[in-house]
Amino acid sequence: MRDQEAAHGQDGTRLTTKEAAEVLGVKPETVYAYVSRGQLSSRREPGGRGSTFDAKEVAALARRNRRDLGGSSPASGELSVRTGITLIDKDWYYFRGVDATELAARHSYEEIAEWLWTGRLRPGITFTAPDTAVDVARRAVHALPEHSGPTDRLRVAAIAAATADPLRFDLSPDAVLGAARTLIPTMVAALPPLRHTHREPVPLAERLWRRLTGRTPDESSLRVLDTALGLLVDHDLAVSTLAVRVAASARAHPYAAVSAGLGALEGPLHGAASSFAHRLLLDVLDRGTAAPVVADELRTGRRVPGLGHRLYPGEDPRARALFALLEDVPAAGPALAAARDVVATTARHTPLYANVDLALAVLTVACGMEATAGETVFAVARTAGWIAHILEEYEERPLRMRPSGRYVGARPPQPLPR
Known part of the structure; x- marks a missing residue:
């Protein structure tokens, strides 16, 4: 129906920004994002107040978006989703086109997170958490049973941090980025420390180290931990990332979407x-x-x-x-x-x-860590990648992650059960 509407713009051939957004099922600002990526062309009419778009080109992009979302590929039988975050090619992988292992070797976890989120590097950036969020998250985690696993604690910390953020329902990019820069350090700060130090602020890797082992860190060990965080930031559409994007497609706020990812991550075939x-x-x-x-x-x-x-x-x-x-x-x-x-x-x-x-x-x-320490590292690292996918998914058509079920049960009508 929308494709048919697109064929008849305001003047039969051109669409306004609002009309193009309605056809594509996105926000008006996303239409201009398509233009900046070269996926759509625009034209400003003489005397006009805004840009216009070719109706056929918009309709073709709408069809392509539905096709690229996926359905299943006949060759692979797998879902595919358009993304500009991570490319895996043979025995290499890339973050926004840059060799991921080179990035991790030269930049901190926080710097790589910023690169994924914004496409810009911010040398020396350190994430800090507000005291209010940390206090709420620590109390929530402290209330868990002693046998709780690391992913349990991180998931509870994320939701507790959400309750301390009255702006969590603001899904604009700036608001999401602000939440991301405080959520990750809040999650780390909520974990019980095994080693105390008063030197603040320090890179996230050093703060996480204190939650993983009571040993004094040496420079080479900290470098391995920070590099591991950077390498694990994202890895295309892993199952936890898909869970995050499904939640984001329903416009769940970032904390809730991250919680969905942590739930999927806990499986023995993934983060554990x-x-x-x-x-x-x-x-x-x-x-x-x-x-x-x-x-x-x-x-x-x-x-x-x-x-x-x-x-x-x-x-x-x-x-x-x-x-x-x-x-x-x-x-x-x-x-x-x-x-x-x-x-x-x-x-x-x-x-x-x-x-x-x-x-x-x-x-x-x-480094004398518990067996579950790797799961903690994985979860903290991947949270940054999930935020990148959340930001990307918020720019897409809402509720697009809604596949149709293929019913294989008993054919109706069936008698009422006794």
């Missing part, structure tokens, strides 16, 4: 995967060799944790970058050797490479 690799390395270190440990994993029908990735035919570039940095961490030597033993043992029969979960496990084992 590094904890299995952590326990694997401890077992290898305890038994002195990977062979019996790998055999036990395979005997029970489980995959060997920390190996292989469906998006990379070779080694995960995130693992490659972290392993190189871990070489400079003196305490990481035994865990590194155990990880290499696992890879070599498995490679005798199956050509699998290390993934980022195994590299995270080396870091968490070497």
